[in-house]
Amino acid sequence: MAIGRSGVVETWMAQPDLGEIDVSTVLQALADPIRLRIVRLLDQVEESTCTALDLPVKVSTVSHHVHVLRHSGIVSTRLDGTARPSRLRKDDLERRFPGLLASILAASPPRRPED
Structure with missing residues (x-):
């Protein structure tokens, strides 16, 4: 539990501590195109549920990908x-791997076949 911005106690799901986050695990998680799109969307909206993210897959699939991202240390x-x-755990990732997430987010997204 933690005190949120509004002063209300918030409960957070388990995630790796900052020192446990491994760069190869982060990069492997971001190698999946849907997970990379989730990260880009979360960067735009700051916070979202799986159902609110506009993705071309089922909500259960989005939930699985968010689970992988959380266990990789990328999202909370x-x-x-x-x-x-x-x-996104922007501040944590910046402390652990300076410039990594910013570089990934700044890179041009891959062209989708339907484009």
Whole structure:
């Protein structure tokens, strides 16, 4: 549990401590195109649930990808009733791997076949 921005106690799902995050695990997680799109979307909206993310896959698939991102140390997820909003661990990742996430987010997204 932690005190949120609004002063309310928030409960967060388990995630790796900063020192446990491995760069190869982060890069492997971001190698998947859907997970990379999730990271880009979370960068734009700051926080979102799986159902609110506009992706071309089922919500259960998005949930799986967010789970992988959380266990890789890329996102954190808080409990909010039945909702599970996630956000990027930008500050943590910047401290652990300076410039890595910023470089990934600044890179041009790959062209999708339908483009």
